[in-house]
Amino acid sequence: MPAQVGLLAGRAIKRILRNPAQMIFPILFPLILLAVNASGLDAATSLPGFPSDSYLDFALAIPFMQGALFAALNGGQDLARDIEGGFLDRLAMTPMSGAALLAGQLGGALFMGLISAVLYLVVGLAFGVGIATGFAGALVLLLLSLAISTAFACFGTFVALRAGTGEAVQGFFPLFFVLLFLSSAFFPRDLIEQDWFRAIATYNPVSYMVEGIRSLVIAGWDGQALAQAFVIAGLAIVGFLALSARALRTRLVRT
Amino acid sequence: MSEERGIDVEGLVRDFKGGVRAVDGIDLHVASGEIYGFLGPNGAGKSTAVKMLTTLLPPTAGRATVAGYDVVKEGAKVRASIGVALQDVALDPMLTGREHMRLQGGLQGIPRAERGRRGDELLERVGLTEAADRKSKTYSGGMKRRLDLALALLHNPRILFLDEPTTGLDVQSRTALWDEVERLARDEGTTVFLTTQYLEEADVLADRVGIIDRGRIVAEGTPAQLKAQVAKPTVELVPRDAGQCAVAARALEPFGEPVGARVSGSIAVRLDSGADQLADIVRALDHAKVAVANLALHEPTLDDVFLAKTGRSLEGAADAPPEPEPEPEPAGARAAA
Numbered sequence: 001m002p003a004q005v006g007l008l009a010g011r012a013i014k015r016i017l018r019n020p021a022q023m024i025f026p027i028l029f030p031l032i033l034l035a036v037n038a039s040g041l042d043a044a045t046s047l048p049g050f051p052s053d054s055y056l057d058f059a060l061a062i063p064f065m066q067g068a069l070f071a072a073l074n075g076g077q078d079l080a081r082d083i084e085g086g087f088l089d090r091l092a093m094t095p096m097s098g099a100a101l102l103a104g105q106l107g108g109a110l111f112m113g114l115i116s117a118v119l120y121l122v123v124g125l126a127f128g129v130g131i132a133t134g135f136a137g138a139l140v141l142l143l144l145s146l147a148i149s150t151a152f153a154c155f156g157t158f159v160a161l162r163a164g165t166g167e168a169v170q171g172f173f174p175l176f177f178v179l180l181f182l183s184s185a186f187f188p189r190d191l192i193e194q195d196w197f198r199a200i201a202t203y204n205p206v207s208y209m210v211e212g213i214r215s216l217v218i219a220g221w222d223g224q225a226l227a228q229a230f231v232i233a234g235l236a237i238v239g240f241l242a243l244s245a246r247a248l249r250t251r252l253v254r255t
Numbered sequence: 256m257s258e259e260r261g262i263d264v265e266g267l268v269r270d271f272k273g274g275v276r277a278v279d280g281i282d283l284h285v286a287s288g289e290i291y292g293f294l295g296p297n298g299a300g301k302s303t304a305v306k307m308l309t310t311l312l313p314p315t316a317g318r319a320t321v322a323g324y325d326v327v328k329e330g331a332k333v334r335a336s337i338g339v340a341l342q343d344v345a346l347d348p349m350l351t352g353r354e355h356m357r358l359q360g361g362l363q364g365i366p367r368a369e370r371g372r373r374g375d376e377l378l379e380r381v382g383l384t385e386a387a388d389r390k391s392k393t394y395s396g397g398m399k400r401r402l403d404l405a406l407a408l409l410h411n412p413r414i415l416f417l418d419e420p421t422t423g424l425d426v427q428s429r430t431a432l433w434d435e436v437e438r439l440a441r442d443e444g445t446t447v448f449l450t451t452q453y454l455e456e457a458d459v460l461a462d463r464v465g466i467i468d469r470g471r472i473v474a475e476g477t478p479a480q481l482k483a484q485v486a487k488p489t490v491e492l493v494p495r496d497a498g499q500c501a502v503a504a505r506a507l508e509p510f511g512e513p514v515g516a517r518v519s520g521s522i523a524v525r526l527d528s529g530a531d532q533l534a535d536i537v538r539a540l541d542h543a544k545v546a547v548a549n550l551a552l553h554e555p556t557l558d559d560v561f562l563a564k565t566g567r568s569l570e571g572a573a574d575a576p577p578e579p580e581p582e583p584e585p586a587g588a589r590a591a592a
Contacts, residue, residue, distance in 0.1 A: 003361060004361070004362060007357075007358055007361040007362060008358075008362075011347065011350065011354075011358055014349065014350065014354070015347065015349045015350075018349045018390070019349060082347075085343070085345055086341060086343045086344075086345030087345045087346070087347060089311055089341060089345060090341075090345045090359075090406070091362065092311065093309065093311075093334055093337075093339050094334070094359065094362035094363050095331065095334070095335065095362065095363065095364060096362045
């Protein structure tokens with residue numbers, strides 16, 4: 001089983017590395033958006049109660065979320081292509097276990113998530129972002145980022161297995177960008193003036209993932225924020241992994 | 256694991272959603288080392304039958320054993336005994352030929368050292384050594400088929416399923432693949448279950464042929480036996496004026512039984528007394544004042560067998576809609592492993 005996971009994860013990573021468009025754009029786009037936001041919304045830091053002097057520090061959490069989303073989108077589309085093209089049937093003819101397929105699939109998304117998270121951290125540090133929790137905090141940030149990448153990848157895997165088409169996977173992802181925009185990603189929840197927006201942001205689980213990452217950058221060690229972020233990511237992983245396993249059993253119709 | 260290499264099928268049925276019955280109670284037996292040709296037009300049920308026999312689709316009813324194992328109850332053992340090249344060549348465009356072999360070999364549980372040797376050996380056998388380190392997206396259709404075949408052979412299967420292996424291939428690639436299939440059966444005793452819509456392929460390759468139409472096997476035997484069933488030649492006539500079809504048909508009535516024509520606007524008659532009647536036919540047409548654009552005498556082919564059994568030509572029947580794609584089913588509806 002570990003050998004099967006290694007083979008399948010290796011294949012997923014090779015596919016990413018050999019398709020530059022699949023790597024460069026998903027990594028660069030969040031950085032470009034960060035640059036635009038950091039310069040355009042810097043004035044927001046003068047609002048009373050804004051938790052940071054630098055909008056760049058505040059917004060650094062956003063690319064981690066977007067990077068995780070793109071990694072999940074690409075991973076889901078790759079899996080959908082395997083289904084549409086019959087490659088999954090080829091794999092189904094081998095003694096491969098379903099768990100190995102899921103783990104290998106997530107391996108590719110984790111690889112993308114790790115590369116992009118390290119890059120965002122390095123770029124943030126290069127542009128003067130100070131990590132309030134220091135080196136240990138940076139490591140926890142990478143860990144949390146990987147947990148979030150895994151959670152999104154589990155969702156992408158589930159949609160790909162359930163729907164079996166790349167279009168379906170692509171169709172679902174704008175929903176996550178809406179969830180990101182309707183979260184506390186761009187403004188702290190207590191500074192959102194619109195009641196409906198604040199209410200959505202409060203119930204939106206994405207807010208708590210963003211706030212977990214952000215707390216490490218701007219606030220110092222905040223046990224509650226970190227616990228909430230890890231628990232939400234963990235629940236999403238467990239839930240979507242279970243759904244993916246069920247969808248895979250249906251998809252791999254082998255007797 | 257047994258050394259059994261045969262296939263036994265009894266009353267195999269597969270229904271799809273909407274009441275479509277793709278396979279309607281087929282019975283067949285394939286002996287060890289035999290090349291069995293499953294011939295039929297698009298949509299006849301060939302691929303659905305193959306998917307059931309290769310454990311990728313549970314049957315609705317009936318039973319089948321492959322290599323001595325039940326396809327429903329012993330799926331994993333069946334899969335370990337067979338190699339499969341499905342109709343759509345499924346390769347990862349970003350992996351090289353060699354990487355495909357290593358991935359497949361690894362998933363098949365072949366030890367690492369043997370994996371490389373066996374993979375290289377098979378790549379050489381299918382003529383892909385030089386292209387082994389190129390991504391499969393750069394391969395031609397024939398090269399993809401050959402890699403697909405090599406992948407299917409990697410774990411030394413006793414039974415090989417080839418679903419329309421030469422569809423879309425040029426003559427040269429087709430012949431090379433035929434040679435390899437023949438060699439496998441002859442030298443290695445591999446049983447080959449081959450689906451095809453090409454008459455020539457079934458005729459040249461298969462020891463025995465099963466003709467399938469609308470989910471049912473309508474004829475089965477060696478190509479020679481099947482042709483002997485419709486031993487009489489057929490004369491086919493195209494009148495210069497399409498309006499003279501009825502007149503021409505009346506003129507040909509005394510010579511034999513009318514059968515479905517291969518070409519629209521033509522009339523075909525299976526001759527009662529063989530090719531000797533040709534001169535009389537020409538005289539009868541002349542007498543009926545039918546101007547002839549084309550007159551052809553056909554020796555019996557597998558298409559004539561198909562025509563005789565179904566009333567349609569195999570080529571014409573190929574316009575039938577494709578077989579339904581299997582819909583994912585609730586996991587509970589599947590047979591237990």
